[in-house]
Amino acid sequence: MAQTHSIHEEESHGSIGSYLTGFVLAVVLTAASFWVVLHGGFSRETALIGLAVLAVVQILVHLVYFLHLNTSSGQRWNVMAFAFTVLTLAIVVIGTLWVMHNVTMNMMSR
Incomplete structure (x- = not known):
């Protein structure tokens, strides 16, 4: 009898804890971005660099925790x-x- 293999054998789906960690990190990074903009105490260049760094970190959080890219x-x-x-x-x-x-x-x- 032929063996059947599932297409999804090697896929690893996240756990509830992994999704919650990703969600909390995403919310914290979003709140930090809003704070940088609304604080107003930073120079324009510093705010842009801070927003760019927060955006890149948030992209990485989404790739790792939600898209399971590893x-x-x-x-x-x-x-x-x-x-x-x-x-x-x-x-x-x-x-x-x-x-x-x-x-x-x-x-x-x-």
Whole structure:
């Protein structure tokens, strides 16, 4: 008789504790972002850097706790697809900024 294997054998789904930890971290990071903006005591550059750092940390929290992205062998293709997406997005964004900067420099009178 042929053995049947489930497609989801190697998937690890989070526990209630894992989801609660991710939720609490996400709420704390969101509250910290609001506090940075509403506090008003920071310079513009400091606030932007703080918000960028909090945003990156929140992305990582969502990837780890809610999307279960990790470095296990079962997640290798997911990590590679995510890395390709990030690389493509970086190329598009940086290329757009570069083109727009060159257009501005060449079209504006100095």
